[in-house]
Each structure stands twice: as structure tokens, then as C-alpha cells.
Amino acid sequence: MPGSWLHLSKRFFGAVVARDLDDSEVQTIRDIVSTTEFTLFMEQRPVDRRHGxxxxxYAIGAGATNAVVRAAAMHDVAKRHARLGVVGRVIASILIKLGITVRGRFETYRRHGPIGAEELESAGSPPIVVEYARSHHAGRPPDVDPAVWKLLLAADEAGERSQSVRSDR
Ligand SMILES: [Fe+2]
Ligand SMILES: [Fe+2]
Structure with a gap:
């Protein structure tokens, strides 16, 4: 699918040039998430902090509730466990996209959704935060409102777009 390869290359260049959060952006996150979520959030790589x-x-701008905004902020939190740099992530994404069985850190990267969901559940996060982390690459669980799911997917997309658009600032 050319579209998804284009998406992948955009992500690659977005990750290369992503700018870490400044103090006021960090404060915005601190005001939104719980103390435990904030610790997890800050353990991420700069590229994932920027994306979150x-x-x-985007979710705030769309008028989402606090729990939904937190779901948008925290959904990729477990990517950090894979300890992959930009090139490693691109290789992992290509292998996963091609349906090739991956192991080790690539497998951790592939499973960042469910791994993050477990962490967020232990952190006492609201159900939507846990469920969006778990299923954002798998599809909407039946008990999640379709409108909320759509908003979160749009937030995820917007997070990738502005990551590359704003990178030169
Ligand atoms: Fe993800
Ligand atoms: Fe994401």
C-alpha cells in the first residue's frame, strides 16, 4: 500500500527532526495526566514525548474529556521498552508491515500497545487510557464509543503530522 509506506517515511523524517518538549509544554502534560502517568510519560524518548x-x-482542541486527552498523551508509552533508535524503528515497522515474525526488541516494539496498557492499568489510569493504549493498532474494542475512538485516531495522526511540520521551529 503506497499510502502506508508514505506514512512510514513521514514518520521516519518526523522522528529524525522531532524537537523535545520545552518547559511550558512539559507543564501542560503535567496538568493533564496523573503523577504516575507523568513519570511514565517523561521516561519516553523525546520523539514519543513530542508525539504524545x-x-x-489535538484532543484538547477537539473538546475531549480529560480521560480521552490522557489516552491521546499516553498511548505509545511502552515504545521506550524496545530501546530502538530511528533506524531500528523503521526496520521493525517494515518487518511488522510485511508480516515477518520478529523477536527481541522488535517484538517488544510490535507489542507496545498491550505492554503500555498493562503499565497504565497498574498506574490506575482510566479505562479509555488503558484501552486505547492496548488496541490503537488493533482496532476499536466493542465497549468503546466509536466517536471517541475516531477522535483518538485523528489525534494520533495529527500528532505525527505536527511532529514533522513543526520540526523546523
Ligand atoms: Fe503505537
Ligand atoms: Fe501514536
Whole structure:
């Protein structure tokens, strides 16, 4: 699918040039999420902090509830466990897209959704935060409102777009 390869290359260049959050952006996240979520959020790589922040900003702009904004901010939190740099992530994404069985850190990267959901559940996060982390690459669970799911997917997309658009600032 050319579209998804284009998407992948955009993500690659977005990750290369992503700008870490400044103090006021970090404060915005601190005001939104719980103390435990904030610790997890800050353990992420700068590229994922930027992505979570921009996704949350989109959700705020769309009038989402606090729990939904937190879902947008926290959904990729477990990517950090894979300890992959930009090139490793691109290789992992290509292998996963091609349906090739992956192991080790690539497998951790592939499973960042469910791994993050477990962490967020232990952190006492609201159900939508846990469910969006778990299923954002798998599809909407039946008990999640379709409108909320759509908003979160749009927030995720917006998070990737602004990551590359704003990178030169
Ligand atoms: Fe993800
Ligand atoms: Fe994401």
C-alpha cells in the first residue's frame, strides 16, 4: 500500500527532526495526566514525548474529556521498552508491515500497545487510557464509543503530522 509506506517515511523524517518538549509544554502534560502517568510519560524518548504532546493538544482542541486527552498523551508509552533508535524503528515497522515474525526488541516494539496498557492499568489510569493504549493498532474494542475512538485516531495522526511540520521551529 503506497499510502502506508508514505506514512512510514513521514514518520521516519518526523522522528529524525522531532524537537523535545520545552518547559511550558512539559507543564501542560503535567496538568493533564496523573503523577504516575507523568513519570511514565517523561521516561519516553523525546520523539514519543513530542508525539504524545501533539496528540493530546489535538484532543484538547477537539473538546475531549480529560480521560480521552490522557489516552491521546499516553498511548505509545511502552515504545521506550524496545530501546530502538530511528533506524531500528523503521526496520521493525517494515518487518511488522510485511508480516515477518520478529523477536527481541522488535517484538517488544510490535507489542507496545498491550505492554503500555498493562503499565497504565497498574498506574490506575482510566479505562479509555488503558484501552486505547492496548488496541490503537488493533482496532476499536466493542465497549468503546466509536466517536471517541475516531477522535483518538485523528489525534494520533495529527500528532505525527505536527511532529514533522513543526520540526523546523
Ligand atoms: Fe503505537
Ligand atoms: Fe501514536
Amino acid at each position: 504532546y501533539e496528540s493530546a493538544l
